[in-house]
Amino acid sequence: MTSTKSKDIVIIGAGVIGTSIAYHLSRRTDCNIIILERNTPGSGASEHSFAWVNAFGKDPRDYHTLNRRSLDMWYRLEQQLDGDIGIHLGGEMRWECSKERAVQLQLRIHQLQTWGYPCRLISRNEMLELEPDLCPRDVTAASYSEADIHIETDKFIDTCLIKTRENGSEIITETNVTGFTIRNENIKTVITTNTEYPCDIVILACGVETTQLALKVGVNIPQQRSPGIVIKTTPCSKVLQNVAVIHAPPMNNELQHLHLRQLVDGTLRIGQGTQEGINRDDSQHHADTLLANAKEYIPKIGNARAIPTPIGYRPMPLDGYPIIGFTKAIQNMYIALMHSGVTLAPLVGEMVTLEIVDDVDVDWFKPYRLERFV
Numbered sequence: 448m449t450s451t452k453s454k455d456i457v458i459i460g461a462g463v464i465g466t467s468i469a470y471h472l473s474r475r476t477d478c479n480i481i482i483l484e485r486n487t488p489g490s491g492a493s494e495h496s497f498a499w500v501n502a503f504g505k506d507p508r509d510y511h512t513l514n515r516r517s518l519d520m521w522y523r524l525e526q527q528l529d530g531d532i533g534i535h536l537g538g539e540m541r542w543e544c545s546k547e548r549a550v551q552l553q554l555r556i557h558q559l560q561t562w563g564y565p566c567r568l569i570s571r572n573e574m575l576e577l578e579p580d581l582c583p584r585d586v587t588a589a590s591y592s593e594a595d596i597h598i599e600t601d602k603f604i605d606t607c608l609i610k611t612r613e614n615g616s617e618i619i620t621e622t623n624v625t626g627f628t629i630r631n632e633n634i635k636t637v638i639t640t641n642t643e644y645p646c647d648i649v650i651l652a653c654g655v656e657t658t659q660l661a662l663k664v665g666v667n668i669p670q671q672r673s674p675g676i677v678i679k680t681t682p683c684s685k686v687l688q689n690v691a692v693i694h695a696p697p698m699n700n701e702l703q704h705l706h707l708r709q710l711v712d713g714t715l716r717i718g719q720g721t722q723e724g725i726n727r728d729d730s731q732h733h734a735d736t737l738l739a740n741a742k743e744y745i746p747k748i749g750n751a752r753a754i755p756t757p758i759g760y761r762p763m764p765l766d767g768y769p770i771i772g773f774t775k776a777i778q779n780m781y782i783a784l785m786h787s788g789v790t791l792a793p794l795v796g797e798m799v800t801l802e803i804v805d806d807v808d809v810d811w812f813k814p815y816r817l818e819r820f821v
């Protein structure tokens with residue numbers, strides 16, 4: 448890429464990734480930024496996310512480190528934005544009730560500690576000191592990952608967009624991007640249902656739709672379908688006093704692990720299985736079952752009711768790892784497609800800005816280029 452002085456940059460998609468990139472770009476002068484969003488900001492995967500910011504289950508080491516760096520960057524981003532981004536500190540606590548799972552947890556904690564991740568095994572007493580309202584039943588092993596947080600993505604996106612606008616960028620919602628015009632292996636204009644936008648650089652931050660849009664200019668972005676469900680509840684009194692996120696073991700062999708967090712408005716978000724687990728059951732019955740299980744562990748949830756939520760689709764590259772960077776075939780098209788986008792948003796926003804404005808190849812992104820699929 449050549450110098451980007453006074454470049455027109457179009458970002459497609461206003462989820463956590465598109466807005467973080469937009470904000471970081473907007474802090475640099477000499478870029479004119481337009482964000483195009485087909486619905487309302489944050490209405491894609493970001494709305495359906497469990498939004499646990501962590502590097503706990505991230506392998507291999509390089510990918511763990513990428514997530515860890517980004518986790519640490521959330522605090523600086525919060526200071527810069529100087530507004531409510533719905534950040535919940537307090538760490539993550541989990542426990543197991545079977546012997547096999549206890550061994551796995553102990554091994555994982557040991558490995559994470561050797562990688563310098565601030566986590567440790569804790570006793571049942573320590574669990575109850577952290578969360579006095581918990582009824583954990585049998586505990587074969589428990590751990591606490593002190594650095595983990597969760598984010599209210601709608602608040603983050605709103606605050607990010609306010610600052611991005613203040614910095615002179617334009618956010619155009621309810622505008623569907625339908626195609627591009629191409630000249631000399633570069634996108635010249637971005638075509639929407641309403642009009643065309645001339646551009647020097649286009650960033651595809653449109654989540655699961657990235658593959659379909661990139662195909663319009665002949666670029667293949669391999670993606671898998673990854674449906675997941677995180678249910679909501681009506682508000683209840685504060686059930687987690689200290690930790691931000693809990694992971695609880697299944698109550699019986701038919702159930703999966705449970706994860707739970709509480710928002711400032713008192714509502715809960717509850718999911719099951721792993722962070723990447725496939726789930727298509729958006730029924731009231733499923734939502735009721737998840738909440739009933741959560742109540743067994745936290746009776747204080749009381750009369751809160753379960754609200755089923757539609758299936759959320761994770762932006763999930765074929766091998767599960769991010770796809771970040773310019774494409775070779777269309778030289779001014781930049782891809783930012785990833786799962787764990789809530790964890791990675793601060794790092795991706797800042798590093799994509801370095802790549803685009805300062806014309807460098809960030810080493811940290813080396814394993815995550817599109818070319819690995821060729």
Ligand SMILES: Cc1cc2nc3c(=O)[nH]c(=O)nc-3n(C[C@H](O)[C@H](O)[C@H](O)COP(=O)(O)OP(=O)(O)OC[C@H]3O[C@@H](n4cnc5c(N)ncnc54)[C@H](O)[C@@H]3O)c2cc1C
Nearest residue numbers: 460462464485491492493496497499624654675759788790
């Ligand atoms: C069930 C579930 C649980 C998750 N749990 C976690 C977790 O605990 N921790 C974590 O870090 N991550 C988690 N994730 C992943 C994380 O939510 C995503 O990686 C992240 O939200 C991706 O953000 P994004 O901005 O790339 O995509 P999105 O939020 O999907 O935003 C893309 C935007 O592009 C817009 N768009 C699409 N096509 C067009 C078009 N043609 N024209 C204009 N606009 C368009 C969409 O409307 C959308 O608003 C989870 C995801 C799901 C679904």
